[in-house]
Amino acid sequence: MNVKELIDKLNLNVLTDSGDFNREVTDCYIGDLLSWVMGRAPEDSAWLTVMGNINSIAVATLADVSCIILVENASLDEDAKKKAEIHGVTILSTEENSYRLAVKISELIK
Amino acid sequence: MSNAIHLHYDVSGDDFTRAGEASGSVKKRLKSLGYNSDAIRRVAIAMYEAEINMVIHANGGYCDVDIYPDRVEILLSDSGPGIPDVDKAMQEGFSTAPDNVRNLGFGAGMGLPNIKKYTDHMKIDTTIGVGTNLYLTVNVNE
Numbered sequence: 001m002n003v004k005e006l007i008d009k010l011n012l013n014v015l016t017d018s019g020d021f022n023r024e025v026t027d028c029y030i031g032d033l034l035s036w037v038m039g040r041a042p043e044d045s046a047w048l049t050v051m052g053n054i055n056s057i058a059v060a061t062l063a064d065v066s067c068i069i070l071v072e073n074a075s076l077d078e079d080a081k082k083k084a085e086i087h088g089v090t091i092l093s094t095e096e097n098s099y100r101l102a103v104k105i106s107e108l109i110k
Numbered sequence: 111m112s113n114a115i116h117l118h119y120d121v122s123g124d125d126f127t128r129a130g131e132a133s134g135s136v137k138k139r140l141k142s143l144g145y146n147s148d149a150i151r152r153v154a155i156a157m158y159e160a161e162i163n164m165v166i167h168a169n170g171g172y173c174d175v176d177i178y179p180d181r182v183e184i185l186l187s188d189s190g191p192g193i194p195d196v197d198k199a200m201q202e203g204f205s206t207a208p209d210n211v212r213n214l215g216f217g218a219g220m221g222l223p224n225i226k227k228y229t230d231h232m233k234i235d236t237t238i239g240v241g242t243n244l245y246l247t248v249n250v251n252e
Binding site: 032033034035036037038039043051053054055056058059061062063064079083087 | 126127129130133134137147151154155158159162214215216218220221224227228
């Protein structure tokens with residue numbers, strides 16, 4: 001499963017598009033405490049969060065996740081969006097909550 | 111070993127949004143040098159946590175990185191208030207970060223514990239009113 005397929009199958013909104021849509025998604029991680037996420041989110045995972053600030057972009061880059069998915073239509077700060085475009089971090093969004101989206105992702109990547 | 115690559119970064123104290131630039135840059139450098147991804151990830155996470163700490167608590171500082179073939183050594187130095195109780199600061203969940211930092215998703219008391227978790231050696235020299243030096247080593251296992 002790659003990012004593009006995830007977008008299509010889950011009907012996700014694309015908020016930044018400079019990232020690699022062919023990148024594999026092999027896992028899923030949910031969390032909003034950035035230090036916690038940074039230490040624990042597996043590489044190549046879809047990271048589900050409500051944190052759309054600029055520090056989320058740094059965390060996504062350092063933890064090497066495949067994409068950030070802002071759940072429940074959590075907002076993305078303008079400076080965060082700019083930084084994500086520069087660093088090629090794909091940010092997606094959905095109105096679904098973390099649990100429901102993760103259940104669907106689990107079906108797709110197993 | 112003499113063939114270390116030395117990198118130096120200033121960490122701005124008032125700009126939360128720029129934290130992560132030093133660690134991001136080191137990450138890129140290690141990647142281009144062909145270090146293994148586990149080591150790169152550990153260096154990047156430890157450095158980022160330390161950068162964030164410097165921004166939150168110490169009004170910035172600087173960071174020296176020495177890249178050796180078998181390890182990466184990092185010194186993060188600040189002239190901040192110092193850490194009154196290092197043992198307490200090392201406990202997961204203990205934090206003195208203000209609310210505005212918590213709203214950004216930090217201040218969960220994970221910084222130093224994370225740094226310890228991801229490094230092979232960690233030493234804190236801290237003096238109240240003078241500042242803190244944090245020495246980190248990440249071994250690069252092939």
